[in-house]
Amino acid sequence: MATYRSVFDAAELRAQLNDAGINTKFMASIWKYVLQNPGCELGEIPDLPSSAYRLLRTKFKPFTSTVHSVFHSTDGVTTKLLIKLQNGAFVEAVIMTYDTRLGKYGGKPRLGGPRSTLCISSQVGCKMGCKFCATGTMGFKNNLTSGEIVEQLVHASLLTNIRNIVFMWHHFDTISCHVVSENDDDDGIYVLMGMGEPLNNYTALVEAIRVMTGSPFQLSPKRITVSTVGIIHAINKLHSDLPGLNLAVSLHAPVQEIRCQIMPSARAFPLEKLMTALQTYQKNSQQKIFIEYIMLDGMNDEELQAHQLGKLLETFQVVSSYFSINADGFSVVSLLCTHMCTLVYLFVFSAWWWVVNKVVNLIPFNPIGSSSQFRTSSDQKVSDFQKILRGTYNIRTTVRKQMGQDISGACGQLVVNLPDKRTRENTSLLTDIEDLRI
Structure with a gap:
């Protein structure tokens, strides 16, 4: 064939x-x-x-991939596309709709209106092996081609006008939802959803983003965020290849020892060298950098870690999307935001550069079944962590609003049992949540 x-x-x-x-x-x-x-x-x-x-x-x-199934959250703000690739593998793209006018900023109503953010997969599987992520335990399957990456945007654009794009990796969730599928014969599908380390598929990623920012898509690079665990050699050339892009780094711990415990890949990308690379990236690009931080009870959520994180982020201009891992779904941040796979998209305009240079978004972690080795940080711990970052280090800190919880709006591994027509309303999902940021 x-x-x-x-x-x-x-x-x-x-x-x-x-x-x-x-x-x-x-x-x-x-x-x-x-x-x-x-x-x-x-x-x-x-x-x-x-x-x-x-x-x-x-x-x-025209397309080498097809939309196999569509999942809608009951509140109508989150839509997941289950996409079948030409090789038979499945990935997921997630659309999050939010209204930037909700909430207040500086005590005043926010400007803006309804926005849609798309979270895109870059790989089937993942090599990073993060301990808090189901996808990481499953190994790497294959890279997506640049065309398969772009096609996710095209499929999503047929449903809504996409304003922002996020490339992300991993997460977890268990949930039930309504499934819309053209194929009633599939009784079991194994899906690696919203997955992949984008910078490990660098050539295809760069090519896809260049297509998205060119004619006829014409997306602004400022509307595209790439989330990474911190692939230093790729970060070092990202600005020259994709100027104007938003970069999000999954830090998840303020010291190397803890980071290695929860992110084995950190051994190859030491924190000190990573921070140096980020400073160089920021100096060359004049772009803000988003920091992702998953809070895990007793692991990285103590007062000591809050102070360590605050001191680490004092060294350069950074917008921190700081959050605890949450297996439940998507989110919108009160700045201008969203995420692929528990997604959070934070956009801060250049005009705010010196006014708001650090924004931390806290997102509590929801354990993934009985096999999870991590626990949820208490509300009090999240609050205390937030107060330290705000009060001692003057870092703007918010708590993420959840979106799409009822349809596993998060990235990573997805097991979908597509039942027959009689039981479709009770379709069960097991998904892996990606550590989003936007």
């Missing part, structure tokens, strides 16, 4: 057009037509050179 490439695989499409002597200026026209006519055949695209049609029909498809 022939394997086709996605028409959104920019490097492959460009190479094939060049080899055939066809001007690559037609790439944007091809993408625009597919976006406007998602059910089209590539031979239907008008005004292309005659030689382009045979090339497109034999080498490419």
Whole structure:
């Protein structure tokens, strides 16, 4: 059976057009037509050179992935897309809708309106092995192509207007929800959802984001956030390859010893070297950096760790999306926000750079079944942690609002048992929550 490439695989499409002597200026026209006519055949695209049609029909498809199932939260603010790839694997993309006018800022009503943030998978599986993440225990399956990454945006855009994009990794959750599926015959699907370390799929990630920020998508880099455990060599070249992008770093502990206990990959990326890389990145990019922090009871949520974190973040301008791991779903932060896989998206405009240079978002962790080795930090501990960061270190700190809890709105491993039509309303999910940030 022939394997086709996605028409959104920019490097492959460009190479094939060049080899055939066809001007690559037609790439944007091809993408625009597919976006406007998602059910089209590539031979239907008008005004292309005659030689382009045979090339497109034999080498490419408008989409190499399909939306298998759609999950809607009961409150209507979160939608998960279960996407089947050409190789038979499944990934998940999550749409979070929120209203930036909710709440107050500086005692005054917020400006803005309804926004949608999309959390995108970059890999099937993950190599990082984070102890708090189900995905990390399952190993790495494969990288997504740049076209498969872009197609998640296209699929989501057919449902709503996407304003913000988040590339993230892992998390956990157990929940029931309503499933909408075109296939009633599947009785068991194993899904690695909202997963992957984006910077471990660097080439495809960069290519996909360049497509998203170019014609016809025209997304602003300021609306795209890449979350990473801290792949230092990739961070060192990220600004030159993708200027203007938001970077989120999953710190999760203020000292190397604790970080290694919960994130084995930290051994390869020592905290001291990571912080140096972040300072260099910020100096070169003049971008704020978001810090992700999952609070785990008795592990990284004590007063000592709060002071250590505060002192660590004093050294450079950083916007901290600080949170406790929560297996329950998505969230919106009161600044301008959201996340893939328990997602939190924090956007702080450049005009606020010197006014608000640190924002910490606290998100309590929900244990993942009986096998979880971690416990939830108490409300009092979260409050005390917040007070230290605010009072002693003048770091703006918020507590995340949950979204999509009833549909496992979080990233990572997803096991979906698709029942027959008679029991569809009670579909059971086991999902892994990704440590989102936005």
